[in-house]
Each structure stands twice: as C-alpha cells, then as structure tokens.
Amino acid sequence: MIELLSPAGSMEALRAAVQNGADAVYLGYGDFNARRNAKNFNAEELREAICYCHVRGVQVHMTLNIVVSDKEMRRAAETIHTAAALGIDAFIVQDPGVVALCRQIAPHVPIHASTQMSIHSLEGVLQAAQMGCSRVVLARELPKEEIAFICQNSPVEIEVFVHGALCMCYSGQCYLSSVIGSRSGNRGQCAQPCRMAYGYGRYEESRYPLSLKDNCLVEHLHELHDMGVKSIKIEGRMKRPEYVAIVTRIYRSVLDGKPVTEQDLQELEAAFSRQGFTKGYYEGKTGSHMFGIHLDEQPDEALFASARESYERGENPRVPVQFYAIVKPGEESQLAVEDDRGNVCRTRGPVPEIGRMRELTKERLTEQLCKTGGTPYYCAGARIMLDQGLMLSASAINAMRREVLDQLTALRGRVELKKMGRYSELAPYDGVAGEAKLTVCVRTADQITAKLLSMSPAVLYVPLSELLEHPEVLEKIPVETELTAVLPRVIRDTERTAWASALAQAERMGVRHVLTGNLGQLRLAQSKGFGVRGDFGLNVYNSRTMHYLREHEVESQLLSFEMTLPQIRDISKAVPVEVLVYGRLPLMLMENCVIKNRTGVCSCDSPTKLIDRMGEEFPVLKDPGTCRNVLYNGKKLYMLDKLDRLRGMGIWAHRLNFTTENPAEVDAVLSQYYGRGEFDPGTCTRGLYARGVE
Numbered sequence: 001m002i003e004l005l006s007p008a009g010s011m012e013a014l015r016a017a018v019q020n021g022a023d024a025v026y027l028g029y030g031d032f033n034a035r036r037n038a039k040n041f042n043a044e045e046l047r048e049a050i051c052y053c054h055v056r057g058v059q060v061h062m063t064l065n066i067v068v069s070d071k072e073m074r075r076a077a078e079t080i081h082t083a084a085a086l087g088i089d090a091f092i093v094q095d096p097g098v099v100a101l102c103r104q105i106a107p108h109v110p111i112h113a114s115t116q117m118s119i120h121s122l123e124g125v126l127q128a129a130q131m132g133c134s135r136v137v138l139a140r141e142l143p144k145e146e147i148a149f150i151c152q153n154s155p156v157e158i159e160v161f162v163h164g165a166l167c168m169c170y171s172g173q174c175y176l177s178s179v180i181g182s183r184s185g186n187r188g189q190c191a192q193p194c195r196m197a198y199g200y201g202r203y204e205e206s207r208y209p210l211s212l213k214d215n216c217l218v219e220h221l222h223e224l225h226d227m228g229v230k231s232i233k234i235e236g237r238m239k240r241p242e243y244v245a246i247v248t249r250i251y252r253s254v255l256d257g258k259p260v261t262e263q264d265l266q267e268l269e270a271a272f273s274r275q276g277f278t279k280g281y282y283e284g285k286t287g288s289h290m291f292g293i294h295l296d297e298q299p300d301e302a303l304f305a306s307a308r309e310s311y312e313r314g315e316n317p318r319v320p321v322q323f324y325a326i327v328k329p330g331e332e333s334q335l336a337v338e339d340d341r342g343n344v345c346r347t348r349g350p351v352p353e354i355g356r357m358r359e360l361t362k363e364r365l366t367e368q369l370c371k372t373g374g375t376p377y378y379c380a381g382a383r384i385m386l387d388q389g390l391m392l393s394a395s396a397i398n399a400m401r402r403e404v405l406d407q408l409t410a411l412r413g414r415v416e417l418k419k420m421g422r423y424s425e426l427a428p429y430d431g432v433a434g435e436a437k438l439t440v441c442v443r444t445a446d447q448i449t450a451k452l453l454s455m456s457p458a459v460l461y462v463p464l465s466e467l468l469e470h471p472e473v474l475e476k477i478p479v480e481t482e483l484t485a486v487l488p489r490v491i492r493d494t495e496r497t498a499w500a501s502a503l504a505q506a507e508r509m510g511v512r513h514v515l516t517g518n519l520g521q522l523r524l525a526q527s528k529g530f531g532v533r534g535d536f537g538l539n540v541y542n543s544r545t546m547h548y549l550r551e552h553e554v555e556s557q558l559l560s561f562e563m564t565l566p567q568i569r570d571i572s573k574a575v576p577v578e579v580l581v582y583g584r585l586p587l588m589l590m591e592n593c594v595i596k597n598r599t600g601v602c603s604c605d606s607p608t609k610l611i612d613r614m615g616e617e618f619p620v621l622k623d624p625g626t627c628r629n630v631l632y633n634g635k636k637l638y639m640l641d642k643l644d645r646l647r648g649m650g651i652w653a654h655r656l657n658f659t660t661e662n663p664a665e666v667d668a669v670l671s672q673y674y675g676r677g678e679f680d681p682g683t684c685t686r687g688l689y690a691r692g693v694e
Helices: 011-019 043-055 070-086 096-105 122-131 144-153 176-181 218-227 241-255 262-271 301-312 362-369 394-412 450-454 464-469 493-509 519-527 543-551 565-570 594-599 663-675
Strands: 003-007 024-028 059-064 090-093 111-113 135-137 157-164 214-216 231-234 319-327 334-339 344-348 377-386 437-441 459-463 482-486 513-516 531-534 554-558 577-590 608-611 617-622 629-638 653-657
Touching: 003 011, 003 241, 011 024, 011 043, 011 241, 011 301, 024 043, 043 059, 043 070, 043 394, 059 070, 070 096, 070 543, 090 096, 096 111, 096 543, 122 135, 122 144, 122 519, 144 157, 144 218, 144 493, 157 218, 157 241, 176 577, 176 629, 218 241, 218 262, 231 241, 241 262, 241 301, 262 301, 319 362, 319 394, 334 394, 344 394, 362 377, 362 394, 450 663, 459 464, 464 482, 464 493, 493 519, 513 519, 519 531, 543 554, 577 663, 594 608, 594 629, 653 663
Parallel strands: 003 024, 003 231, 024 059, 059 090, 090 111, 111 135, 135 157, 157 231, 319 377, 437 459, 437 653, 459 482, 482 513, 513 531, 531 554, 554 577, 577 653
Antiparallel strands: 157 214, 319 334, 334 344, 577 629, 608 617, 617 629
8 A cells, every 4th residue: 555645844734734644754863854933842852753653654754854963963872772762663864974874873774766866867766776765766857668667677665756846856956045145055055046036037027937836646656656756745844734635645645546626736835836737757758837936825724724623623543453352240340452563452341230121232332332533542342242231321431442442542643662872973084185186077088278287287187978979088197197087967777778888888988988977877887897986965964974985986976065164174085085176056956847948949058047036146157068057156166275174174175166157267277276266256256165055
C-alpha cells in the first residue's frame, strides 16, 4: 500500500494530518531542518507528537535536511539522539556528513535521502543506498517514465512529491537567496526571491519568470502506486493546519478508491494555489503554462471551518480492534482487546448477576463494546462467550472497555528502547602545506587562451561537451596541467547512455579525470575508470562529508561558497581542498527554460539576463551540453586581492571560474591573479566568505 505523507509544521497541523488520513507525517525538531521559520517542535512537543501518532498507527519522519557546519555537529548529534530516544521513525537528510552521523548515533532509525540531495537518476539512488539510505525522495522535475524506471530498478523505497510548491531550481542547487540576502536554502532559511518579479533586460516589463505554480498529481495516484512508488508526499510545513486537513483528506479519499471530482479540484485550489496547478514536470511538458503567483484572495471560510472541525471535534477512529468477552455465572467477567499489531490487553469486571427481569444478550454486549467514540479505535469485531440468564450493567461493560483501551493506548504509545551510539570526533587532516596551486574552469573552448596555457594551471576544467566539439584543445594542454572534463550537474536516466558514450570518447582522447557536482555521477564516472574531482554542487560544508568523499576516493573537492573563511580554515582536509576565488556564482539550475519561456523558441545558446526591482542583473546561460539554464549572479566573486587571507589554511588550490568572460577578460583576470588585482565594488562581490549565511 502506498504511504500518504503529510506535513506537520505545528501540533495543530499534525492533528489535522492524522485525523484526515495521513499514514505518516514529517516535521522539524530543533534547528537542523529546511523550514527553520516554521513553528517546529521542542523536545516535549516531539514526545507528545510521536506518542499521538504511534497510538493511531501513524509514523513520524523528522527533517534533518540542511547542511551542517562542524561547530554544529555535536548539537546535531544531540538532536538525533533525543529524537531517536523518543521513538522517531525516520530521518530525512540532505548532508552526507549528517547521514554518517545518524548511522553512528542511531543506527536503528531509517534514513531517507532528502530531495535536497538533488537525486534525479538511478545512479543517484544507488549511491544513496550505498550510503545507508533506505528511501530516496526524488527530484520534483522527473517525468513519470523516469520515475517508473527508477522504481523498477531501485533497491530502496522511492518517495515522490505529489502536491504543493515547486522550486524553479533543482532542490539543493539553489543559492539565490543566500547570495542576495545571506538566507540559504541549504540552511533552511530560503527567503523565496524566486517568487518576486523580474524583467527580461529591463525591470519595467517585469513578469514572474521564476515562480512556478504548485504541483498537483491527485489524478495520478494509482499510476504512481502501480509504478512502485512507496510514498507520496504533500509539501507544506509552512502552511496553515486547514490546508493540511483539506489536502490530506482529498488525497486520502482518492487513495481509498474514490474518483477525483470537480469539487475536489476546486477545494484543493481554494486551500492554496498559484493561479491554478501544474503537472508539467510529471507529464514531461515544461513551458510558460507552468508559471503563476499566489493571489491574496478571500479564503473560503466555510471550507476552512469544515477543515478545522475535522481535527478539533475529536477522533476520527482509524485503528481496528477485536474484542473478546467471557461472561459466566459465578465468575468475574473478562474482556480483552487486540489491535492490528497483535497487541492484547485484558481486564476483569464484576461477577454477573442473574437476569431475573432482563438478561444480557450477545447483540447488546457487542453494541456496548462498539461505543468507542472519543478514542482512536473502532470495533472491527467481537467474539463473545456468554451464558444465558445473566445480567451485567452497561456501566460495568463501559468501564472494562475503557480500561482495556486505555491499556492499549499506553502500549501503542510506548517507546521501545534501542541501543544508541556515541558521538566521536574525526581524525584531523591539516591539508596541504605551502602555496596553493591554481586551477581554472572555463565554459567555452575560446576562453583557453595562450596566456592561460602559459601559466600551466594544475588542473584545467573544461565542459565535456566542449572537449568533444573542440578536440584540438587537447593538443595545447601543457604536460604539467591535468585536463579534467566537467559533467553537467544533472544527467537523467534518459541521458545516461549519451553521456556514457561521451565519456568513452573522452577517454579515447586521453582524458582521465572528471569534475562532478552530483553524487550519482560519482558512480557513473568511477564505473568508467575516471578519477573524480568534486564540484560546488556537492554542497560540502563539514568535515564528515569530507571524510565520506575520502572513503570514495574523490581526488579533490571545491568547498561550498556558502562557507566563511574561518569555516574553510577549520574544516578537515581529508581530501585536497579547492576554494573558489573568482567567478560568477551559479545561483539556480533550471529544468524549465527561462529563455524559451520568454520567446517561445528554443534559443538557449543566446544568453539573456533577468533584472530585479533593485536593478541588479542576473545572466542566464545554457548549461553546457544540455538544454538546462543556469542563473548567475550579476557581480563576480573577487578574492584576488585577498589571497593572503587564505594562506596557512591547508588549501590545495585556488579556483578561477570563467563564464561570460571573453578571451581578453580571461587574460586580464589571470594577470590580476598574480598581480593581486584590485577589487571593484561596482562589478564584484566578496560573496559569503565574510558575511556567511543564516
């Protein structure tokens, strides 16, 4: 049976989900979750929530879906320990370092790979399974054919978002909020700047090119079930409890076999929408029709009042129980109850009287036992041994029924103690002594200038598609320079064969290393015999993730540009560390083409730019070798005059990233690298190295 997983941003929302048919809820406890601005739960509330859900047969999944710094790691371990001791059923995790921590502290609790891990292929699912995850939440951009393929071949459970907000960017790959406002989506503080207006070239003609409509797959639930999807997920931990109640109720009714009605669709839209819904990603039909904004309209008070009543009026019994009663003359009456888990609770009552005026019948006793209102239970049957001519009062029967059900509630809510692990520090790695090397990443072959080659960078990163189009590049590379092919961050299963063929061609050309920003591609590249270097898309933010990469023989890693300089200094250099010191920061990786949505024509080789209300420009470029867009920051990261501040940190290499630069601009930057250049605040930024992110 497919699981219906609903959001619980508060205890009230949790009750709304449970009373309307959720099989599981997901919630945040503490600071390590991607909705840190939700109410979330403290320890006592979490205890209450888990007990409430477990009594009613509902699982509780806890979000740990942000990247965690080294200084926070011990506190994260305490959070994991507390939640596990209270009986949490699963952790939803983004950070490989936190996955390792969960396995160390609470090895008995299942780990679900968050959609923030950017898993969009079978290779990624297999990597997550190898990491220790028992379930993977797939990227929301995947069409049904690819979901089905993954389900058919996955060794672990697959979870799919079916309703709620869609991000324009692949989850885990968005840095827009952090770069423009220091509120990082990877740290649970996204300010949703994608929902704001932007102009194409000029703000006066602004639209909402980054604001997608909400997802709605209520008409495809049985199709998802047939694919083998284990869990369907409703987004909305920041939404009000009435929203949770309405959406959960409708999805529950459809899962239970009722057809989707026009009223269902109207109520879903009334609960929350952005000018309607979309299923464009699921159907593989992207385009301008997928976009919309939320309009401040008067809510449907009658609908919301009905939703509130569904969880405020009391219980919607959902746990079937079987009663067993024995009533014999001269003996204490006996009552037992058994639930769907095989738990049995017993009690005894008074000795029955002789029924002189009226005797107890099996029908009347059954009727009395079925009066379970106000509890989570309903009577699925009663087996009764009753001698004739006896009488037992209704109050006595009620008292026994209440007694066994109270026992059952205590039993179902009890937490089974499990053996926990202990937090331990990692072996330190100080990194490389001496001066950092230079590495350079280009976007196009014409950026590989003679000056660049004369500087013999330690590594030259070139998109794989550019290498195949310009094989003459290989003849120019100095012996001292390692040529490394850059893979796109997204390689879906339908694209795997083509990219595997491209890798084979690159190998024949003499390329031996690749740069990847996705865990799934780690498997793909290493299976083909390539050495692997890690890019920013892996969101490496702590030492435990660095140790994970060391275990998997990653040869170097570009640290997250959301880190501060002290964090870079203190992180364990378990693999050689690169730090980005120049270049436009990539802010969004988009499946839905911003350029085509404007013109209606596929012209993503023609760069464009978005303008925000402050006049800031954001170039939009094609991701090399794909039809996906990357939104870049208007100002370039510039640390060339501050390289002294990076000395003594154990850094292996400084990375220069070239995107929109022409050959002359490339040469100018290379000169500034050794001449230590001059910072221009009009065109450049220090990024997040000083101010950090929330």
